[in-house]
Amino acid sequence: MRMRSVVDRGERGAGVNVTPMIDVVMCLIVFYLMVGQLALDRKSSIVVAETKTGIEHQDLADAVVIGVLMDGGLTLNGEAIEVDRIGGEVTGLVARQGDLFGGVRVRADEEAGFGAVRPVLRALQEAGVGGVEFVTLRADGGGG
Amino acid sequence: MSMKLNRRSVFDRSNQRSGLMMTPMVDVVLVILIFFMASTTIAGYEWFLQAAVEGPAESEAVDEEARFVLPAAVIDVELVGGGVGGTVVYGIAGETGVALERAAGIISGMEIGDSGSLRVRLGAGDEVPMGDVMAVHDAWNERGVKVVMRTSR
Numbered sequence: 106m107r108m109r110s111v112v113d114r115g116e117r118g119a120g121v122n123v124t125p126m127i128d129v130v131m132c133l134i135v136f137y138l139m140v141g142q143l144a145l146d147r148k149s150s151i152v153v154a155e156t157k158t159g160i161e162h163q164d165l166a167d168a169v170v171i172g173v174l175m176d177g178g179l180t181l182n183g184e185a186i187e188v189d190r191i192g193g194e195v196t197g198l199v200a201r202q203g204d205l206f207g208g209v210r211v212r213a214d215e216e217a218g219f220g221a222v223r224p225v226l227r228a229l230q231e232a233g234v235g236g237v238e239f240v241t242l243r244a245d246g247g248g249g
Numbered sequence: 250m251s252m253k254l255n256r257r258s259v260f261d262r263s264n265q266r267s268g269l270m271m272t273p274m275v276d277v278v279l280v281i282l283i284f285f286m287a288s289t290t291i292a293g294y295e296w297f298l299q300a301a302v303e304g305p306a307e308s309e310a311v312d313e314e315a316r317f318v319l320p321a322a323v324i325d326v327e328l329v330g331g332g333v334g335g336t337v338v339y340g341i342a343g344e345t346g347v348a349l350e351r352a353a354g355i356i357s358g359m360e361i362g363d364s365g366s367l368r369v370r371l372g373a374g375d376e377v378p379m380g381d382v383m384a385v386h387d388a389w390n391e392r393g394v395k396v397v398m399r400t401s402r
Contacts, residue, residue, distance in 0.1 A: 128276035135280060139287045154383035158390040159296030173379070210297065213379040219328070220375025222382075227400040230304035237398070238297035241383055 150175065154215040156241040167207030169198055170240075175214040177221035192228035199233065212240040298386055301397040303370060321368045321395075328373035328381060336381040349381050356388040364393035372399035 151172055162168075171191065172180035179186050181194055199206050209229055213222055229237060326340035328349075337346035341355050361367060369389045373382050386396050 135283050154380040156387040159298050161296045215380030217379050218375050219373035219377045226302050230302045236301045238299050243294050
């Protein structure tokens with residue numbers, strides 16, 4: 106009788122309990138995703154200006170985001186791009202997305218000269234884009 | 250005999266499973282906490298300043314039915330400098346240039362009748378930092394005046 110009880114207990118405890126392992130692995134994945142995202146943001150190193158006014162949007166999905174780096178370099182949706190290609194790319198996006206086109210957002214570094222932004226605006230104007238939204242930081246801190 | 254063995258076995262099991270298992274709950278709460286912290290850090294605190302872009306596309310946006318209405322008054326504002334001496338703003342105090350630090354105060358003190366019928370055409374020199382351009386844009390936006398970004402020098 107005693108032997109049978111010990112065997113029973115042994116059968117119940119047999120095998121690896123994977124629940125904590127999955128939880129820990131999930132935590133690690135979330136952590137590395139987060140760090141990777143932050144590192145990417147830092148790599149692009151765009152620090153936008155603070156403003157007291159602005160509008161908030163939630164529909165970020167279909168917007169084209171043009172980044173202007175401190176050194177004048179440009180990115181289109183996170184990928185480096187030359188200024189003379191921006192007009193063509195935006196025209197293509199407008200044609201493909203049609204009514205779903207979410208507009209153009211310019212994320213310009215506060216230290217970047219306006220000389221780096223002007224060709225972008227001109228390219229957008231030639232592509233038929235009549236307005237842009239400049240990404241800024243909320244001066245009041247925001248977040249609620 | 251076997252009855253006694255079964256009862257004992259059931260009792261053992263109930264002893265092992267008693268109490269609430271906190272570990273999975275704590276793990277899940279931790280993951281949710283990290284997720285919300287990350288989404289707040291990455292997605293929060295940003296908003297947008299809207300501006301029209303000067304050119305044919307911008308003029309086409311004018312309502313055709315309102316073409317007989319008087320056109321909006323336009324103020325040309327130009328930012329110059331951006332070097333050691335700082336940025337100087339022209340167009341808000343007659344012919345005189347104003348230091349950027351004073352520009353926001355002047356703009357907020359201006360008497361503007363109908364801000365909807367006024368437009369500011371904002372231009373800047375190549376060296377003027379975007380932070381300064383956004384500061385002037387912000388000041389006009391605060392007054393409810395639409396800003397048109399100039400693409401010509």
